[in-house]
Amino acid sequence: MSTSSRCAACRHLRRRCPSDCIFAPYFPANDPHRFACVHKIYGSSKVGNMLQDLPVELRAEAADAICIEAECRVQDPVYGCVRMISLLQQQIHNAESQLVKARAEIAVLGSHAQELRHHVQDI
Amino acid sequence: MASSSNSYNSPCAACKFLRRKCVPGCIFAPYFPPEEPQKFVNVHKIFGASNVTKLLNDLLPHQREDAVNSLAYEAEARVRDPVYGCVGAISFLQRQVHRLQKELDSANADLIRYACNEIPPGSQLPAPAPLSVSSIHPVIPRQRPIRIGNEGEGFYQPPSSYTHPSYILPWNDNPSPSGDINHGGGGGGGGGGNM
Numbered sequence: 001m002s003t004s005s006r007c008a009a010c011r012h013l014r015r016r017c018p019s020d021c022i023f024a025p026y027f028p029a030n031d032p033h034r035f036a037c038v039h040k041i042y043g044s045s046k047v048g049n050m051l052q053d054l055p056v057e058l059r060a061e062a063a064d065a066i067c068i069e070a071e072c073r074v075q076d077p078v079y080g081c082v083r084m085i086s087l088l089q090q091q092i093h094n095a096e097s098q099l100v101k102a103r104a105e106i107a108v109l110g111s112h113a114q115e116l117r118h119h120v121q122d123i
Numbered sequence: 124m125a126s127s128s129n130s131y132n133s134p135c136a137a138c139k140f141l142r143r144k145c146v147p148g149c150i151f152a153p154y155f156p157p158e159e160p161q162k163f164v165n166v167h168k169i170f171g172a173s174n175v176t177k178l179l180n181d182l183l184p185h186q187r188e189d190a191v192n193s194l195a196y197e198a199e200a201r202v203r204d205p206v207y208g209c210v211g212a213i214s215f216l217q218r219q220v221h222r223l224q225k226e227l228d229s230a231n232a233d234l235i236r237y238a239c240n241e242i243p244p245g246s247q248l249p250a251p252a253p254l255s256v257s258s259i260h261p262v263i264p265r266q267r268p269i270r271i272g273n274e275g276e277g278f279y280q281p282p283s284s285y286t287h288p289s290y291i292l293p294w295n296d297n298p299s300p301s302g303d304i305n306h307g308g309g310g311g312g313g314g315g316g317n318m
Binding site (some may be wrong): 007041042043045046050053055058061062064065068069073077078079080081082083084088089090092095096098099102103105106108109110112113 | 169170171173174178181182185189190193196197201205206207208209210211212213216217219220223224226227230231233234237238240261
């Protein structure tokens, strides 16, 4: 395979890109940053093993997920994507509290409305 | 919880796993106690010992415990779900937020409807006691969705058949990470919320 058609991984690793390269379908040459992040956090052999252990039809999704996690960890070396999980759990907690309050308000207003209707009927 | 372990006691879980002497000052020892062997097993499987060492060396000492716990969390997530890992959990939680927001919007609409339709049209009433409209909080601020994945693609969505195992964050009671959330150590700023 000519050097001009190496995938981003093989370019980064400065090696030939074989025809059955495990990385090539998921790390195209036009996006070097994608593999650079993954390599920095996981290393190429770990990523290669993770992809190898999966059925072919699941590897693209796995590569995308690994890239997202790596990018998160590069941007936030302490918490990585776990920060996002924490924020989402907090959002859920807040939304559930607000929902309970809103439903309590609705119940109160509903009973007010019913009283008024009875009052109108009595007049 | 960081603990110390050295060769005078028993080797830390990392050195035990790596079959090496746990020296004083071992970078893993405070964070991988021998009582929690699986923690290092997972981290080693996903990240590798040398990558973890590099990551920890790039951080300030007070950041390392949270970093190890978040790495352990991610590693466990990926061991449980080798395809989506933590991203699957994020997607699941985003859908929950979306669902709750819709329910909140609906509840707010009901509240406004009650406020507007409180007095039936055409009825002759003595001055009714005013509703405590001030108690209505119709607008719960819309939670901004946290977007992950490529620009413009919105939420990362694993297939609908994905079932999310329940994850407990490694932080004890406080759902928010402790420590300086804006300090990213040697590697750059924080903020993994938007990509």
